[in-house]
Amino acid sequence: MIQLFNVIKKYGSGSPALDDISLRIEKGEFVFLTGPSGAGKTTILKILSGWEHFEEGQVLVQGINVGKLNAGNMHTLRRSIGVIFQDYKLLANKTAFENVAFAQEVTNRNRKTIKFKTWEALKNVGLTSKKDSFPPQLSGGEQQRVAIARAMVNAPPIILADEPTGNLDQEISLEILKLLEELNRNGATIVFATHSQDILKLGNHRVVVLNRGKVISS
Amino acid sequence: MNSVIQALLIGSRATIANVRANVQTFLISVMTIAISIGILGLFLIIFFNLNGFLASWNQQVQLIVYLQDDISRAQKGNLEDLFKTNSRVQSTEEVTKDQAWQEFRLSQAEKSGLELDLGFNPLPGSYRVRFKMSDNRLLHISKFAGKIQSEPGVESVEYGKSWVSRFEKFMVFCRVFLMATGALLSFGLILIISNTIRLSIYSRQDEIELMLLIGATPQFVKIPFLLEGMLQGLSGSLLSLGLMEIIYYYLRNEFQTSIESIARGMGFQFIPEPFLLILVGSSVLIGLVASYISTYQYMQVLNRR
Ligand SMILES: Nc1ncnc2c1ncn2[C@@H]1O[C@H](COP(=O)(O)OP(=O)(O)OP(=O)(O)O)[C@@H](O)[C@H]1O
Numbered sequence: 471m472i473q474l475f476n477v478i479k480k481y482g483s484g485s486p487a488l489d490d491i492s493l494r495i496e497k498g499e500f501v502f503l504t505g506p507s508g509a510g511k512t513t514i515l516k517i518l519s520g521w522e523h524f525e526e527g528q529v530l531v532q533g534i535n536v537g538k539l540n541a542g543n544m545h546t547l548r549r550s551i552g553v554i555f556q557d558y559k560l561l562a563n564k565t566a567f568e569n570v571a572f573a574q575e576v577t578n579r580n581r582k583t584i585k586f587k588t589w590e591a592l593k594n595v596g597l598t599s600k601k602d603s604f605p606p607q608l609s610g611g612e613q614q615r616v617a618i619a620r621a622m623v624n625a626p627p628i629i630l631a632d633e634p635t636g637n638l639d640q641e642i643s644l645e646i647l648k649l650l651e652e653l654n655r656n657g658a659t660i661v662f663a664t665h666s667q668d669i670l671k672l673g674n675h676r677v678v679v680l681n682r683g684k685v686i687s688s
Numbered sequence: 689m690n691s692v693i694q695a696l697l698i699g700s701r702a703t704i705a706n707v708r709a710n711v712q713t714f715l716i717s718v719m720t721i722a723i724s725i726g727i728l729g730l731f732l733i734i735f736f737n738l739n740g741f742l743a744s745w746n747q748q749v750q751l752i753v754y755l756q757d758d759i760s761r762a763q764k765g766n767l768e769d770l771f772k773t774n775s776r777v778q779s780t781e782e783v784t785k786d787q788a789w790q791e792f793r794l795s796q797a798e799k800s801g802l803e804l805d806l807g808f809n810p811l812p813g814s815y816r817v818r819f820k821m822s823d824n825r826l827l828h829i830s831k832f833a834g835k836i837q838s839e840p841g842v843e844s845v846e847y848g849k850s851w852v853s854r855f856e857k858f859m860v861f862c863r864v865f866l867m868a869t870g871a872l873l874s875f876g877l878i879l880i881i882s883n884t885i886r887l888s889i890y891s892r893q894d895e896i897e898l899m900l901l902i903g904a905t906p907q908f909v910k911i912p913f914l915l916e917g918m919l920q921g922l923s924g925s926l927l928s929l930g931l932m933e934i935i936y937y938y939l940r941n942e943f944q945t946s947i948e949s950i951a952r953g954m955g956f957q958f959i960p961e962p963f964l965l966i967l968v969g970s971s972v973l974i975g976l977v978a979s980y981i982s983t984y985q986y987m988q989v990l991n992r993r
């Protein structure tokens with residue numbers, strides 16, 4: 471379960487990026503986060519994953535009080551979250567396979583399990599044939615799918631997806647949506663940030679609309 | 689304990705992977721460290737050789753006590769007692785008037801080929817007093833000389849007074865100068881190495897950021913960098929000291945004979961073994977400290993957002 475209570479986030483001195491946001495997302499829910507560019511979608515996801523701190527309010531994720539975490543125990547939060555970043559954040563000097571395996575290496579699994587799980591995750595996103603390619607050799611959609619494989623490989627209870635269909639055509643976007651929906655059916659809570667009306671229509675899920683850092687409808 | 693070993697194992701696996709993925713940065717760091725250690729090593733070689741040279745020079749200083757021609761047996765006995773009871777005296781050798789004259793005539797004959805015959809002996813008898821090695825050897829010599837000078841039957845003493853004090857000052861100056869240069873050099877070395885390692889860490893910012901984002905513990909992120917820093921320190925120092933040792937043996941084989949002809953009994957020496965170990969050890973330590981500081985600072989920056 472994810473809860474935000476009156477969260478205020480300011481970057482510098484301008485108007486706040488998040489202005490008194492309160493939001494509750496149930497366990498196992500699939501939620502679209504939408505709104506115009508600059509509305510605060512990415513900022514919310516960053517706060518949920520402990521990547522940005524916030525000035526006021528409370529954030530609870532899986533019973534963890536996010537504002538109280540420090541460098542030493544931040545990993546407890548992050549291990550229960552799989553993040554798909556707006557800019558993929560793949561490591562250019564590692565292959566697709568190594569990028570996905572990397573997410574498990576940091577949590578100290580044994581090598582056999584890592585190989586097996588990585589293979590499975592790449593199969594799920596239909597990329598086994600490109601496993602030895604480096605990110606620059608992959609198309610945008612393929613990179614996006616590697617990023618998704620990496621986010622899901624540890625089977626986290628929560629997946630935060632920031633514009634996972636950002637630069638992709640309709641067909642691949644639909645595929646990715648279906649993939650996330652399947653993860654959702656298997657029990658994961660999904661928060662899917664997008665400004666694409668088409669995606670919103672394709673998936674029949676709860677929509678949270680943001681504008682200028684405020685929740686307009688939920 | 690087990691989990692520490694496990695973390696180290698996983699860390700070393702990650703270190704090897706990191707080194708493989710960033711061979712160039714790794715090699716640049718190793719080269720930089722090798723060059724820096726090389727400079728320090730060269731410096732140490734000069735230091736130890738100069739020190740050895742000064743010590744053997746120092747060894748040759750001795751006290752000569754010239755005796756009055758009419759010195760009595762009792763006065764001689766008194767002097768010999770003084771030599772014996774001084775714990776710093778290593779050995780004494782008596783040179784009689786006749787021996788001195790004999791030596792003088794021999795060396796004179798060698799030089800000019802003329803047999804000198806004055807009909808009388810103008811040289812005094814003397815004692816040659818050698819002193820044991822110790823820190824303040826020269827000081828003891830000059831003190832003892834002052835005391836002996838006023839004893840009855842002593843004509844004069846000689847130990848190259850002005851030469852000795854100049855020599856002593858030079859020794860002190862040399863040591864201080866060498867120590868100061870060495871300290872400065874080590875300090876610069878720490879800066880250079882930590883900067884190199886910091887660069888290699890900054891070139892992997894994305895990776896560190898991502899590791900933390902996908903749930904790595906701070907230790908997990910740090911350990912491979914610390915191991916890598918130590919590995920860089922180790923390879924850099926071994927590389928440069930190994931090279932220097934090879935060059936040293938080559939030069940010694942080539943030039944040992946000509947060196948000996950210049951300065952008798954003086955061979956060049958390499959850095960003594962304990963100092964080699966200290967050099968390698970401090971290089972590893974510097975690698976560790978430098979990468980610790982760099983990762984720590986970088987993680988602080990990430991956490992402050
Ligand atoms: N690192 C930052 N420093 C300063 N301002 C920032 C930073 N990140 C975001 N902002 C500001 O915060 C506001 C919200 O940004 P955010 O990235 O959350 O929007 P978004 O809804 O994700 O937009 P987009 O659809 O373009 O991705 C914007 O006004 C943006 O300029």
Ligand SMILES: [Mg+2]
Nearest residue numbers: 511512556632
């Ligand atoms: Mg965004």
